[in-house]
Amino acid sequence: MTEKSASNSFWQRVEGRQFLLVVPALLALLLLFAFPISSVLLKSLFSPDFTLKHYIYFFKTPLYSRVLWITFQISILSTLSALIVGYPIAYVLRRAKPGIRNFFLLAITLSFMISLLVRNYSWIIVLQRNGVINSVLGTLGLIDAPLKILHNKFGVMVGMTHIFVPYIVFPIYSVMMGVDLNLEKAAQNLGANRWQTFWRVSFPLSLPGIGAGALLVFIMALGFFITPALLGGRKEQMLSNLIQIQIVDLLNWPFASAMSLILLIATLIVFSVYNRYLGLERLWGGVKQ
Amino acid sequence: MSRRSRKKAARFDPLHIGWPLWLVSGSAIFFLIAPVLLLIPMSLGSAEIIEFPPSKIGLDQYHKFFNHPAWQRAVLNSLQVSAMTAVVSTFLGLLASLGLVRGKFRGKGLINAFIVSPMIVPIIVLGLAFYISLAKLGLLGTKLGLVLAYTPLTLPFSVLPISATLRGFDRSLEHAARILGANRFQTFAKVTFPIIRPGVLTGAIFAFMIAFDEVVIALFICGTTAVTLPKKMWDVIRYEIEPMLPAISTLLFLLAIIILVLVGFLQQRITRRMTTS
Numbered sequence: 382m383t384e385k386s387a388s389n390s391f392w393q394r395v396e397g398r399q400f401l402l403v404v405p406a407l408l409a410l411l412l413l414f415a416f417p418i419s420s421v422l423l424k425s426l427f428s429p430d431f432t433l434k435h436y437i438y439f440f441k442t443p444l445y446s447r448v449l450w451i452t453f454q455i456s457i458l459s460t461l462s463a464l465i466v467g468y469p470i471a472y473v474l475r476r477a478k479p480g481i482r483n484f485f486l487l488a489i490t491l492s493f494m495i496s497l498l499v500r501n502y503s504w505i506i507v508l509q510r511n512g513v514i515n516s517v518l519g520t521l522g523l524i525d526a527p528l529k530i531l532h533n534k535f536g537v538m539v540g541m542t543h544i545f546v547p548y549i550v551f552p553i554y555s556v557m558m559g560v561d562l563n564l565e566k567a568a569q570n571l572g573a574n575r576w577q578t579f580w581r582v583s584f585p586l587s588l589p590g591i592g593a594g595a596l597l598v599f600i601m602a603l604g605f606f607i608t609p610a611l612l613g614g615r616k617e618q619m620l621s622n623l624i625q626i627q628i629v630d631l632l633n634w635p636f637a638s639a640m641s642l643i644l645l646i647a648t649l650i651v652f653s654v655y656n657r658y659l660g661l662e663r664l665w666g667g668v669k670q
Numbered sequence: 671m672s673r674r675s676r677k678k679a680a681r682f683d684p685l686h687i688g689w690p691l692w693l694v695s696g697s698a699i700f701f702l703i704a705p706v707l708l709l710i711p712m713s714l715g716s717a718e719i720i721e722f723p724p725s726k727i728g729l730d731q732y733h734k735f736f737n738h739p740a741w742q743r744a745v746l747n748s749l750q751v752s753a754m755t756a757v758v759s760t761f762l763g764l765l766a767s768l769g770l771v772r773g774k775f776r777g778k779g780l781i782n783a784f785i786v787s788p789m790i791v792p793i794i795v796l797g798l799a800f801y802i803s804l805a806k807l808g809l810l811g812t813k814l815g816l817v818l819a820y821t822p823l824t825l826p827f828s829v830l831p832i833s834a835t836l837r838g839f840d841r842s843l844e845h846a847a848r849i850l851g852a853n854r855f856q857t858f859a860k861v862t863f864p865i866i867r868p869g870v871l872t873g874a875i876f877a878f879m880i881a882f883d884e885v886v887i888a889l890f891i892c893g894t895t896a897v898t899l900p901k902k903m904w905d906v907i908r909y910e911i912e913p914m915l916p917a918i919s920t921l922l923f924l925l926a927i928i929i930l931v932l933v934g935f936l937q938q939r940i941t942r943r944m945t946t947s
Contacts, residue, residue, distance in 0.1 A: 399773030403781055406766035406825065414822035417799035424802060466698045473695040476685045485699055487930075492702040494926040496883045498903050499919040504703035505907065506712060506720065506916070513708060513722045546702060562684035585677055602790025604929040606886050611907060621794040621886075628798055628890070638802075641795040652790050 418645075425638035435639035439622075445623075448664075452619040456602035457607070459541035460595050467549030467594070468541055471587075475557040476548070493547040501611045504540050505531065508612070536612035541605060548601070549594040556590030588660075596655040603648050620644045706923055713916035727830040731917035738776055741902065741914075748899040752881035753814050755820040756828075759877040762821070763828030764870055770829075771836040785829055788822045793886045796823065801890040811893025819891055820881040827880055828873030829912055834868025837943045875936075879929060 425435055439445045474485055492500070507513045510530040515527040530536060564586070568578045606621035613622075620640060627637035713731055715724025735741055766785065770778055784912075788796065801810070801845075809815035843865070847857040883899040885900035894903045906912040 399769045400775045402765040403770030404775070406762040406785065406829075408780065410784060410788075410822055410825070413818055416793065417803040418795070420802050421799045423797065466701065469691060469695040469696050471689055474690060476687055480680050486693075488699050488703045491707065491926060491930060492881070494930055495706055496900070496919075496922045496926070497882070498885055498900055498907070499709070499922050500706065502903075502907055502915060502919055503709050504723070506708065507705050511721075516722050520711065543702065543705070546698070563685040566682060586687055588883065604794060605793075606794050608770065621792060624794050625889070633847065634798075637798055641792075641798050645793050648790060648792055 390509050405523060406407075421638045421641050424635055425642050428635045433638045436643070438636065439639055439643060445640075448618065448620055448623055451617070453525050453602060455617065455619060456539060456605075457542070458597055459538055459545060460599045462538055462542045462546035462567045463549045463598055464591065464595060465547045468518075468587075468591070469547070470548045470552060471553035471557055471590070472583075476562075489544050489547050489550055492543075497544065497607055501540055501541060501608055504536065504543065504612055508536055508539065531612060532614040534613070534617050537609050537617045538616075540608040540612040544608065545598045545601070548598050552593040552597070553587055553590035556593075557587050593655075596651065596659070600648055600651050600655065603642060603651065673777045683944070685875075702887055706919075708822035708917045709919045709923065713920040714824070715916070718913055720911065720916065727832055731914045732921075734916050735917055735921075738914075740897075741899075741918075744899045744902040745895050747813060750839070751816045751898060752878045754817045755824055755881040756874045756878040758817065758821050759824040759828045760870060760874040763825055763873055763877075766825075767829050767833040767836055769903065771833050786826045789826050797890045799856055800887060804891060814897070814898050815891050816881075816888065816896060819887050820884060822876075823887070827876040831869045831872040832866065832874065835866045835940055838940075839865060852923040868939040872933055872936045873942075875929060875933060876899045884907070896929055905913075 400438065403490065410415070426432065428435075436596075470489070474482055477485065477651065505512070509527075510527045512530070512531070514530065515524070520522045530539075560583070564582055565578050569575075570583045573581060604621055605619060606625065608620045609617050609622050610625075613619075618626075624637050624640045627633045627640065688930040697911040710747075712720065712722060712724060714724040714727050715721060715722065715727070768784075770782060785911045796819070801813070804810050804819070809818065839862075843861055844857050847861045848854075852860065883900060884898075885904050888898050888901040890906065892898055903915070903918065906915060
């Protein structure tokens with residue numbers, strides 16, 4: 382009895398001290414994350430006296446409002462197109478036999494793990510003027526002149542969709558796995574045809590997965606940099622790309638900082654919606670404590 | 671219910687997938703994997719230009735890549751930076767996970783949110799933030815600068831698998847070790863760590879992969895003195911036509927396969943340990 386209480390108090394003492402274990406990571410995050418981010422904030426507001434001129438300039442210049450709009454537009458469109466490509470995969474995954482399911486899962490996971498640069502580069506090879514699609518169509522005599530499918534909105538949409546599909550498939554698939562397929566059988570028994578069963582039963586039950594995947598992808602899309610830079614033309618440059626140009630080419634750090642803060646705030650607004658309806662735990666892979 | 675509809679209902683199988691759905695989902699999978707697979711035959715072309723289909727077949731591009739000093743240096747830089755990042759991030763992540771999963775103190779939710787927050791900040795914002803801060807410290811163009819920048823970026827990805835493994839951990843094993851006379855550090859080294867090792871390794875692999883593939887922050891910090899593989903690839907993709915690129919991409923594709931097998935293997939060990947303990 383005494384031994385047990387002694388060991389209990391020992392563990393309590395240790396657990397009280399466990400906070401110390403988190404301290405190194407917290408210090409690292411303060412120094413290497415919070416501090417650098419706040420220096421961006423300061424840079425955008427003080428030069429050297431307090432000023433809002435960079436923010437006012439951003440919202441007053443039509444070019445920048447347009448880029449903000451293009452950023453949202455490309456993000457919404459690529460999220461939708463990733464949903465259109467990803468949803469059928471998730472639907473089939475839920476119903477396929479183990480062999481095909483494993484093959485599909487392997488293909489998606491592999492695509493997910495390949496270097497981002499390699500994935501973007503592979504689309505350059507496929508879509509460019511003398512690329513795979515144009516060579517094949519040209520050889521078949523289906524086109525006279527090469528199609529212009531790279532360095533425009535089409536190229537960016539293809540590249541971003543390709544990257545986002547796995548992020549869409551996994552949350553939808555995991556939600557679908559929790560849905561009892563007998564519900565569909567019941568709907569059918571009550572006289573619904575396949576189409577009605579899908580729209581009235583299967584689809585509404587998969588909405589939480591769609592919401593989680595779409596918001597996650599939308600948050601990623603807002604800050605996307607690599608794909609618009611490599612596969613887009615001048616008109617498809619997003620906010621991230623303009624920030625990079627301001628830093629590297631124009632050396633205008635205060636204005637780049639103001640744009641960064643605007644991008645960060647836009648992202649945080651979308652994220653707060655995600656957090657409110659789905660919870661931060663989902664980002665951790667759905668592990669609820 | 672009429673006989674016909676009853677027959678129809680009996681025939682209904684929720685697992686049935688019609689051919690249009692097979693076509694759509696099959697095309698989607700093709701879309702995901704075909705462009706990357708295409709790089710493999712392209713990498714075997716020996717010509718000075720990238721052509722499809724390649725006219726002369728050979729391993730020239732691979733040979734050139736492995737014997738090119740600038741690319742060798744880039745690969746070496748990337749390996750060093752990613753390995754250092756993985757070590758630092760896994761060490762911090764292991765300690766933090768132990769504290770967060772087992773500790774009882776206030777503000778755990780807040781700390782958890784703080785640790786994942788680098789995932790949400792747009793990468794270009796992090797790039798600018800590190801550019802400004804590391805410039806002040808004179809660390810631009812150094813590998814140390816890259817490791818410092820990649821530490822917060824990879825921390826959530828090492829904390830995630832480690833704390834997941836810890837949550838499934840049966841603590842009576844530790845109590846048993848303590849009762850049998852082991853001290854706290856012996857218990858950790860001989861009981862706790864061996865059991866959570868697959869999760870720790872998974873975290874380290876994730877951190878390594880993220881650092882190894884990172885290009886946006888690298889664009890700001892590498893300069894000309896600490897060029898990493900992704901930074902060099904970026905420059906080449908943007909500004910030149912480089913016939914070696916499909917070969918390099920194929921090698922990175924092979925790396926992804928190796929990592930996939932490795933992580934799958936570790937995952938299996940984690941689930942096996944969870945079920946036996």
